[in-house]
Amino acid sequence: MPEKSLEEYKKKRNFQQTSEPAGDEKMDARKKNQFVIQKHDAGNLHYDFRLQVGGVLASWAVPKGPSADPSEKRLAMRTEDHPLSYGNFEGVIPQGEYGAGTVLIWDRGRFRNLREEKEEKDMEASLEDGKVEVWLEGEKLQGGYVLIRTGKDNGQERWLLKKMKDEKADARRNPISTEPKSVQSGKTMGEIRKT
Numbered sequence: 001m002p003e004k005s006l007e008e009y010k011k012k013r014n015f016q017q018t019s020e021p022a023g024d025e026k027m028d029a030r031k032k033n034q035f036v037i038q039k040h041d042a043g044n045l046h047y048d049f050r051l052q053v054g055g056v057l058a059s060w061a062v063p064k065g066p067s068a069d070p071s072e073k074r075l076a077m078r079t080e081d082h083p084l085s086y087g088n089f090e091g092v093i094p095q096g097e098y099g100a101g102t103v104l105i106w107d108r109g110r111f112r113n114l115r116e117e118k119e120e121k122d123m124e125a126s127l128e129d130g131k132v133e134v135w136l137e138g139e140k141l142q143g144g145y146v147l148i149r150t151g152k153d154n155g156q157e158r159w160l161l162k163k164m165k166d167e168k169a170d171a172r173r174n175p176i177s178t179e180p181k182s183v184q185s186g187k188t189m190g191e192i193r194k195t
């Protein structure tokens with residue numbers, strides 16, 4: 001069953017032109033709580049932070065990318081839900097298409113919903129509330145992260161992404177600059193752009 005929340009995703013893209021997934025695949029029920037962070041150079045460089053919620057990836061565009069430092073707040077603009085299969089997409093979106101530019105799989109893994117553990121709030125309820133707390137088990141990012149909705153800009157939800165204070169917090173680490181390569185292919189943005 002194609003997900004209803006993918007309508008906006010599909011409307012924005014021409015799948016004859018782009019190699020991004022069309023999102024019609026059946027979801028794999030065995031895979032749960034996946035997250036992915038894609039570095040996306042679409043003229044404006046940003047990091048797309050995506051968390052599996054049901055059969056889709058709830059998504060935010062984070063211009064400065066996530067931090068391992070709990071004193072850093074990062075702007076995160078909510079974007080349209082993406083299909084689960086988008087988590088495997090790395091490549092170049094052609095000129096003239098929506099989001100044209102290079103996409104690199106910067107990090108991925110599983111997450112735990114901390115609000116579910118504390119107060120039985122599932123991810124859908126957390127998104128409605130405007131407060132998401134997850135524990136990431138990625139290759140580059142680990143530990144608790146919180147997303148808080150702070151308002152709207154022209155109909156688009158504005159959130160803040162922040163590292164929680166826990167044993168994985170580390171103000172000296174800056175993985176955005178020290179670990180730029182793809183966790184899928186080992187490639188740099190430049191190498192993906194050339195393929």
Ligand code: MN
Pocket residue numbers: 040042046048061099
């Ligand atoms: Mn993007």
